[in-house]
Amino acid sequence: MSYSFTFEQIENRPVAVFGAGTLGRRIALMFASRGGTSRIYDPNVEQARAAVEYVAQTLPGVVDQRGSGAVGAAEAHDSIPDALDGAWLAVEAVPERLDIKIPLWGQIDAVAPADTIFATNSSSYASRLMDKHIRDKARFCNMHFYMPPTANAVDLMSDGETSRELLDTLLTVLPEFGVYPFEARKESTGFIFNRVWAAIKRESLEVVAEGVARPEDVDGMFKLNWHMPAGPFQMMDSVGLDVVLDIEDHYAAENPNLPAGPRELLHRYVDAGKLGVKTGEGFYTYPQA
Ligand SMILES: NC(=O)c1ccc[n+]([C@@H]2O[C@H](COP(=O)([O-])OP(=O)(O)OC[C@H]3O[C@@H](n4cnc5c(N)ncnc54)[C@H](O)[C@@H]3O)[C@@H](O)[C@H]2O)c1
Numbered sequence: 001m002s003y004s005f006t007f008e009q010i011e012n013r014p015v016a017v018f019g020a021g022t023l024g025r026r027i028a029l030m031f032a033s034r035g036g037t038s039r040i041y042d043p044n045v046e047q048a049r050a051a052v053e054y055v056a057q058t059l060p061g062v063v064d065q066r067g068s069g070a071v072g073a074a075e076a077h078d079s080i081p082d083a084l085d086g087a088w089l090a091v092e093a094v095p096e097r098l099d100i101k102i103p104l105w106g107q108i109d110a111v112a113p114a115d116t117i118f119a120t121n122s123s124s125y126a127s128r129l130m131d132k133h134i135r136d137k138a139r140f141c142n143m144h145f146y147m148p149p150t151a152n153a154v155d156l157m158s159d160g161e162t163s164r165e166l167l168d169t170l171l172t173v174l175p176e177f178g179v180y181p182f183e184a185r186k187e188s189t190g191f192i193f194n195r196v197w198a199a200i201k202r203e204s205l206e207v208v209a210e211g212v213a214r215p216e217d218v219d220g221m222f223k224l225n226w227h228m229p230a231g232p233f234q235m236m237d238s239v240g241l242d243v244v245l246d247i248e249d250h251y252a253a254e255n256p257n258l259p260a261g262p263r264e265l266l267h268r269y270v271d272a273g274k275l276g277v278k279t280g281e282g283f284y285t286y287p288q289a
């Protein structure tokens with residue numbers, strides 16, 4: 001099967017998005033920004049409804065800001081075959097659990113059109129780890145979004161057998177939808193950007209754990225030198241220190257040579273219930289509404 005498409009060949013075909021949560025609705029938004037249809041499947045009908053509404057409200061602003069494109073739409077579908085009918089691309093953005101992702105990919109594989117490209121938005125699992133029921137591994141890859149429509153880089157990564165022409169298709173057509181792909185050329189936990197960002201977070205935590213600096217010193221230098229609106233500690237507080245610890249634990253499980261200081265420092269905050277913005281206190285304190 002060929003997974004080689006030009007934009008003109010796919011622009012009138014829908015995209016199927018599985019999972020209507022934080023990322024699924026944002027992915028649906030971007031694929032509706034050239035006038036086409038994003039079909040959303042989520043067993044939680046309230047989530048699917050909220051995602052359709054999010055796309056309807058947000059899309060005009062995205063299209064205006066870009067100055068090109070057309071306002072398409074998102075539709076909720078309550079069956080997997082309906083969502084996939086005619087789709088050129090199936091993107092999965094369901095919870096970060098292999099016991100959900102593996103069976104879902106089997107259900108998608110059973111009914112998708114023969115030429116649909118399959119992509120997972122997983123942040124921490126290589127697509128290879130969830131392809132058990134996908135018969136043709138050449139049609140599958142990681143396609144990892146950040147936070148569109150404001151953070152529009154995308155990581156692409158092969159499952160080890162992904163067809164070269166499939167990756168070339170995505171490298172060519174994704175910019176048409178306002179998202180910009182970068183290909184990890186080897187399997188890499190954290191792909192490209194998240195892995196580099198993990199190292200920045202880790203060393204920031206380490207200088208504080210060693211008593212070299214305070215969080216506000218590190219953040220102040222990032223803001224002055226790189227004109228960032230927020231430094232690493234402010235960003236960790238926003239994400240949630242429990243989530244930051246989970247991510248660092250995942251890297252440490254793969255690489256036992258990583259320093260323990262950053263995890264120990266995070267543990268102290270998490271154990272004290274100081275999870276960042278969401279609890280009113282982390283590295284900084286936040287007024288509660
Ligand atoms: N949140 C982030 O910042 C972020 C960033 C990049 C990538 N990701 C990745 O995106 C994926 C989704 O994360 P999220 O934050 O959007 O999760 P979320 O919890 O906000 O949404 C997940 C959605 O999937 C739905 N779902 C559950 N089982 C399903 C099934 N079988 N079929 C279809 N939908 C199903 C849930 O009802 C829910 O609406 C994860 O793999 C995560 O690693 C998240």
